[in-house]
Amino acid sequence: MAKATIRILRYNPEGDAAAPAHQDFAIDVEPTDRVLDALNHIKWYVDGTLTFRRSCAHGICGSDAMRINGVNRLACKVLMRDVGSRVTVEPLMGFRVIKDLVVDMDAFFAQYRSVLPYLINDSRPPERERLQSPEDRERFDDTTKCILCAACTTSCPSYWANEEFVGPAAIVNAHRFIFDSRDSAPGERLEILNNREGVWRCRTIFNCSEACPREIKVTKAIGEVKRAILYRQST
Amino acid sequence: MTHTHTYDALVIGAGGAGLMAAIYLSRNPSMKTAVISKLYPTRSHTGAAQGGIGAALGNLEEDSPEWHAFDTVKGSDYLGDQDAIDVMCNEAVDVIIELEHMGLPFSRTPDGRIAQRPFGGHSHHFGQGPVRRSCYAADRTGHMILQTLYQNCIKNDVDFFNEFQVVDMLMEDRRCCGVVAYHVDSGDLHIFRSKAVLWATGGFGRVWSITSNAVAGTGDGAAITFRRGIPLEDMEFYQFHPTGIYKLGILITEGVRGEGGVLRNDNGERFMERYAPTMKDLASRDVVSRAIYQEMIEGRGIGGRRFVYLDATHLGAEVVEKKLPDITDFCRTYLGVDPVKQPIPIQPTAHYAMGGIPTDINGQVVLDENGTLLPGCYAAGEAACVSVHGANRLGTNSLLDLVVFGKRAGLAMAEYCATADIPELPSDPTGPIAAELERLLAQTTGEPAAKIREEMQNTMMDFVGVYREQAGIQKAVDKVRELQDRYRTLVIMDKGKRFNLDLLEAWELGNLLELAEVTAVSALARTESRGAHSREDFPDRDDANWLKHTFAYRREGGRIELRYKPVTITRFQPKERVY
Ligand SMILES: Cc1cc2nc3c(=O)[nH]c(=O)nc-3n(C[C@H](O)[C@H](O)[C@H](O)COP(=O)(O)OP(=O)(O)OC[C@H]3O[C@@H](n4cnc5c(N)ncnc54)[C@H](O)[C@@H]3O)c2cc1C
Ligand code: SF4
Ligand code: FES
Numbered sequence: 130m131a132k133a134t135i136r137i138l139r140y141n142p143e144g145d146a147a148a149p150a151h152q153d154f155a156i157d158v159e160p161t162d163r164v165l166d167a168l169n170h171i172k173w174y175v176d177g178t179l180t181f182r183r184s185c186a187h188g189i190c191g192s193d194a195m196r197i198n199g200v201n202r203l204a205c206k207v208l209m210r211d212v213g214s215r216v217t218v219e220p221l222m223g224f225r226v227i228k229d230l231v232v233d234m235d236a237f238f239a240q241y242r243s244v245l246p247y248l249i250n251d252s253r254p255p256e257r258e259r260l261q262s263p264e265d266r267e268r269f270d271d272t273t274k275c276i277l278c279a280a281c282t283t284s285c286p287s288y289w290a291n292e293e294f295v296g297p298a299a300i301v302n303a304h305r306f307i308f309d310s311r312d313s314a315p316g317e318r319l320e321i322l323n324n325r326e327g328v329w330r331c332r333t334i335f336n337c338s339e340a341c342p343r344e345i346k347v348t349k350a351i352g353e354v355k356r357a358i359l360y361r362q363s364t
Numbered sequence: 365m366t367h368t369h370t371y372d373a374l375v376i377g378a379g380g381a382g383l384m385a386a387i388y389l390s391r392n393p394s395m396k397t398a399v400i401s402k403l404y405p406t407r408s409h410t411g412a413a414q415g416g417i418g419a420a421l422g423n424l425e426e427d428s429p430e431w432h433a434f435d436t437v438k439g440s441d442y443l444g445d446q447d448a449i450d451v452m453c454n455e456a457v458d459v460i461i462e463l464e465h466m467g468l469p470f471s472r473t474p475d476g477r478i479a480q481r482p483f484g485g486h487s488h489h490f491g492q493g494p495v496r497r498s499c500y501a502a503d504r505t506g507h508m509i510l511q512t513l514y515q516n517c518i519k520n521d522v523d524f525f526n527e528f529q530v531v532d533m534l535m536e537d538r539r540c541c542g543v544v545a546y547h548v549d550s551g552d553l554h555i556f557r558s559k560a561v562l563w564a565t566g567g568f569g570r571v572w573s574i575t576s577n578a579v580a581g582t583g584d585g586a587a588i589t590f591r592r593g594i595p596l597e598d599m600e601f602y603q604f605h606p607t608g609i610y611k612l613g614i615l616i617t618e619g620v621r622g623e624g625g626v627l628r629n630d631n632g633e634r635f636m637e638r639y640a641p642t643m644k645d646l647a648s649r650d651v652v653s654r655a656i657y658q659e660m661i662e663g664r665g666i667g668g669r670r671f672v673y674l675d676a677t678h679l680g681a682e683v684v685e686k687k688l689p690d691i692t693d694f695c696r697t698y699l700g701v702d703p704v705k706q707p708i709p710i711q712p713t714a715h716y717a718m719g720g721i722p723t724d725i726n727g728q729v730v731l732d733e734n735g736t737l738l739p740g741c742y743a744a745g746e747a748a749c750v751s752v753h754g755a756n757r758l759g760t761n762s763l764l765d766l767v768v769f770g771k772r773a774g775l776a777m778a779e780y781c782a783t784a785d786i787p788e789l790p791s792d793p794t795g796p797i798a799a800e801l802e803r804l805l806a807q808t809t810g811e812p813a814a815k816i817r818e819e820m821q822n823t824m825m826d827f828v829g830v831y832r833e834q835a836g837i838q839k840a841v842d843k844v845r846e847l848q849d850r851y852r853t854l855v856i857m858d859k860g861k862r863f864n865l866d867l868l869e870a871w872e873l874g875n876l877l878e879l880a881e882v883t884a885v886s887a888l889a890r891t892e893s894r895g896a897h898s899r900e901d902f903p904d905r906d907d908a909n910w911l912k913h914t915f916a917y918r919r920e921g922g923r924i925e926l927r928y929k930p931v932t933i934t935r936f937q938p939k940e941r942v943y
Contacts, residue, residue, distance in 0.1 A: 173814030177857030177866040247515035248467025258464040260476035
């Protein structure tokens with residue numbers, strides 16, 4: 130056990146304070162504890178009003194993206210030994226804060242839905258599976274990993290500057306279908322992303338790729354979509 | 365403030381089972397359907413499933429639904445209902461093809477078909493040796509299923525109420541007529557009135573201290589329906605998966621052993637050869653979990669401690685990193701262990717509820733051991749008990765259960781709703797739950813919910829885990845009842861309306877205590893060992909007395925009554941189980 134101080138940016142929508150404020154919690158932690166374990170400990174035994182989303186606790190549900198020492202991470206995928214004895218935990222930037230570390234994700238999911246994130250193929254399906262070579266499957270493998278945690282979108286300066294920007298996460302999910310050999314509507318999605326609030330807002334800053342807990346090469350995926358749009362326009 | 369909504373069909377839960385039902389309901393444009401989920405749909409625990417989904421596609425070698433059915437029956441230790449198992453195994457192939465057509469990005473064989481790998485308990489020719497039956501997408505099969513189903517719900521424009529937690533069920537004239545949900549963001553109660561309700565709320569692994577289940581796995585649906593007079597079936601059968609990460613419980617898929625990984629004890633011995641000469645490390649889960657415990661009890665845990673090694677180091681970086689990328693990442697992140705070079709420390713982890721809300725093969729809820737059906741009420745997925753898993757589930761059969769019976773429930777609900785009328789609501793529909801939530805909030809001194817939860821989890825792990833015996837289980841029953849009393853006086857610190865997860869966690873603890881009690885009481889009564897229920901004091905299976913399903917009922921005054929129902933046996937007569 131070691132002492133650690135967890136500094137949390139708190140906001141209570143029903144409280145007196147109009148603005149969020151930091152609060153420090155001094156607790157005992159194991160070096161192998163996740164930051165999420167530290168937050169749970171505070172919630173369960175010190176201050177039950179502390180509020181954050183969580184579910185799987187091992188980085189696959191996308192519930193607990195937050196800023197940890199200034200960078201977007203999943204609280205369940207960062208160990209205390211990797212962040213030191215003073216940790217600052219704050220909500221994602223760019224979304225409205227509902228309470229403490231909980232932000233409003235509605236706009237994020239609306240942007241996701243706007244890129245037609247589902248397979249479109251109106252031809253009659255064969256009796257068995259549609260065939261797809263391992264190479265064709267590999268083409269979009271990286272972007273199938275997305276867990277919609279929003280770490281990328283909320284680390285993007287272009288998104289902070291303009292919330293109408295569809296954002297990296299939506300582009301990643303468009304990519305997943307644009308490059309799926311079974312899909313027949315990549316053109317429609319490229320059209321959507323060629324829009325004013327689409328891929329061209331991306332300035333290739335790479336924050337998204339660094340933020341992604343699934344290690345998706347987000348900027349690369351966006352680049353591939355940009356090239357596909359240009360290629361389509363030139364032919 | 366109370367709000368009222370009216371729908372034809374309501375789906376409670378947005379995991380694989382709920383979403384599959386919603387897709388089928390939404391194919392009928394005149395049917396007004398809503399999905400209510402306490403989490404955003406993509407946060408559901410189906411997304412955690414790693415290894416695969418079983419179906420006798422025969423893409424890589426000969427296979428048949430009949431062999432699959434046999435393995436499932438044998439895996440269930442003959443407690444699974446064989447009519448339901450036949451339905452599942454026969455419909456498996458079509459439903460997998462359907463998922464592929466919906467867009468599910470399965471891994472592929474060199475000729476472009478769905479890839480398959482071996483999995484525990486799955487064999488060819490009725491137990492002759494392992495067969496490649498598990499259809500997979502790397503080690504993210506559940507993630508891909510959840511994503512694909514959610515995507516198809518978006519395509520079909522399904523209505524979602526996300527971060528709405530269902531807290532009560534409405535009944536009138538022995539008919540289900542809707543639910544009450546707590547809107548997490550506002551703290552308001554919403555009445556949902558409907559012709560049909562599907563419970564697809566998942567499992568309750570959070571009853572135990574070491575578990576592969578998410579924080580949300582609190583068995584809400586099973587507990588709510590139980591309080592409303594619906595029985596719970598076969599609750600003593602809870603699966604401990606052999607390979608959870610030591611201390612954390614995070615699952616390491618059986619796919620590791622499917623790809624050739626082996627278990628080793630402190631002597632470096634591949635001990636499964638002694639316990640299961642044919643299937644070895646791929647014997648069914650109850651067998652492997654017991655073997656690991658046995659090794660630990662006999663002092664051959666690593667360094668004498670409570671874990672053994674899962675060794676994948678001989679598979680090579682290519683196989684480990686390409687076919688098992690996520691578990692490689694988990695090991696590196698949480699253990700600082702590189703599975704390409706080092707063995708993984710593992711221990712059995714509470715994983716899967718074979719028991720649950722009893723249903724028929726169309727997902728309709730059964731009210732008693734005579735099979736009386738409850739109109740308008742359905743259940744599917746881990747919350748339900750059809751029963752295809754009996755006393756022990758085979759890997760890959762849960763995801764299959766979700767999609768096969770989720771689909772069947774959706775179809776049955778659509779048919780029912782086409783002719784049913786909108787039921788009347790009981791008077792004061794929100795009264796009972798509003799009073800309970802107010803009671804929880806009113807307490808100003810007492811212990812925190814977390815303390816009670818921790819004691820329950822440790823007790824259940826110690827006494828109602830992989831091995832059980834009379835005195836231990838009795839201790840657990842007594843302890844859980846004591847904790848239920850203490851639950852009445854716990855204190856919630858957050859008194860607000862907005863996003864009060866402190867309140868909801870406490871309410872969920874009430875559900876866990878309810879289910880822990882039913883589990884322990886059912887386990888105490890069953891004086892035999894079958895599948896996952898292993899009694900040290902009754903080590904043998906006893907078909908003469910115990911080839912039957914347990915039905916537990918909450919009676920007046922809180923007493924639990926146990927009744928029993930015969931198993932449906934068609935083709936496969938009970939035999940001794942050898943792997
Ligand atoms: C780590 C792990 C790996 C696994 N791997 C495999 C595998 O490889 N193959 C296999 O076949 N099986 C596997 N399983 C088992 C299988 O994944 C689960 O049994 C299955 O996904 C459960 O699905 P479900 O739809 O029943 O519930 P879940 O996916 O758990 O979804 C439950 C839903 O109910 C909602 N909910 C719960 N309570 C409420 C409430 N009160 N109000 C409103 N909504 C509520 C939740 O928000 C959620 O949407 C695995 C399980 C785990 C834990
Ligand atoms: S791309 Fe990565 S960071 Fe962005 S939402 Fe998906 S998983 Fe999260
Ligand atoms: S809790 Fe699921 S990603 Fe962290």
